[in-house]
Amino acid sequence: MHVVQIYKDYPPVTGGIEHHLALLAEGLVARGHQVTVLVSAPGLRSRSYEERGVRIIAVGRLATVASTPLSPGLPQQLARLRPDLIHLHHPYPPGDLAILLAGRRIPFVVTYHSDIIRQRRLKLVVAPLVRRTLRTAASIVVGSPAYMHSSPWVAPIATHCRVVPYGLPLERFGQADQRLVAALQARYPGPLVLFVGRLRYYKGAEVLVRAMAEVPGQAIFVGADATVRRADLIDLARQIGVAERVHFVGAQDDEHLRAFYHAATVFVLPSLERSESFGLVQVEAQAAGLPIVCTELGTGTSYVTKHGTTGIVVPPGDAQALARALRLLLTNPALAQAYGNAGRLRAASEFSLVTMLDRIETIYAEAIRR
Template identity: 50%
Template structure:
């Protein structure tokens, strides 16, 4: 470690620069909420004068090392991917060479635990705990001893909401060293709109527009949203994303006879995504399992100023979407409740506008990138000092 002046941060004071190693499975340009979150953290801390390295797996069997926006990125060759976990043996020897005052694991990711225990040395351990393992129960039984040991060893554990600390059987025993640091959204991005593209989208849909953005995964509850659609007259559903559930969802749409009321938008480039939010009347996150720990897409909806309908999972989803302030929170796995909430919003433009304005204010005050970076940097200094 060494003393260095911030060159591009909020503070011009002399501060202690740190070597920080982030460990996860993927990194931007791989699309995903956590991948983008790690990029914001890594680039933001690098801009503040810290030495930041990100160790991830590549998307193919070739090792690549690059530097982008002040961040060193190690992408170890991926041999295969099992249970959503990449197998990249070279990540261990490559990461051993990286100096680190802080090793920051993003959980759950078993190879990250192994990396920490094989090279921990004097580095402090910070864990961002994304979610409990819900589906891979057999994997969890194998992973349990290692996960328990790593959580016990952590100097600090970051959760994105107080609800997750209270309701997770893994975090509750470590509540004394948990810290709530919400994820963030770049609100300015949602002010940079292509109004011609927005008008084109509205003309294409030609109906009140209900929007979903995200991967089509088992826990997203999209089948419940499709089952709600017959109870939402006149509206159309725009689904932005792809994923392993797509074939089943398309089949269900045909069986429910709602296929013509769904726009399958596929993957949308990052720069075009704000136009979809701006064109929409209501955003819906219908997830029904705890694997949905936060819902970063809800932050995007807040920043875009559109009301949200989400579900109560005992996780951070209802921390982001404040019930009766920025939208409605309904029970999970309940198509009728989804339909009722969506209909209330579609039938009340004044309420939509009020919730949207509240959402913009909440995004800028509670979920700003600078506030998140300040909190993470303060946590690092707390344990290093």
């Protein structure tokens, strides 16, 4: 089967959707499918290349509006490919337009990763186009039941949706270099709270900094600056007297990231907005056997982390509630271990890459039969 995946970016551009797209594309290639990924190039010039068996066509970018790259050649390029099936990753309105203008009735599915949150004007402009795409797709894939029922875009057409949780190669996170783990635990003694993610506005990093005023041990922030700067968070930590126990280590390579997971005592995802549609880092933490504290956003965060089973779910933006949950786990090792063990089992049953690929292949087959 020849499948064309459409989104705005592809690794090495970093992001949750980009990471998922690469895992999906490479996983399908490993199962014998032909996969082409259509994305927007960083500049005016188009180019085509292959990476790990996946053909990537980066179409020249004319401009970027409301964080959306515009590549006018996308519809024409899609029409030339003549795939068996198209898989569009939302939100990316130019992809919706490309399907509409491609000129051939090719079956397509949509993975609905997230609502359009901040770009309100863009949302108003593209609403008719997006609704048409969702209405005519063979299937709409969502990452969790919670997101399907809480999104104003897909909740009215929930019967047209299929829940496929995001999957990871869990074996990558199940073990780590013990020498690195020991070195980290020596450098950051005591219980260790871990945050992983780029410092975006919706991640709630500042809430965790404030919570550490009432939490013992150390907090480690792994991730590069984005819309929030480390310098500002460091200033906040100084103001509330926790600077010596709050550490920002920037982005890490895979080997060191695994070591941080295995050195930690508890993992925390303190996100504030629906932009956090799933929280895939929670699955990485589960694979490493960590208990988790996350926030209730009405999205997939509290689907991955089951309150009272694999971790604790607290209200977003509530530093005191976050601190209470962290203290409970840090001062009750048996409870933390029980949650961590349950999380590892949940990850194996629901969030493996193999399981995700099996489910996606079934949806593809159904779309083509229809």
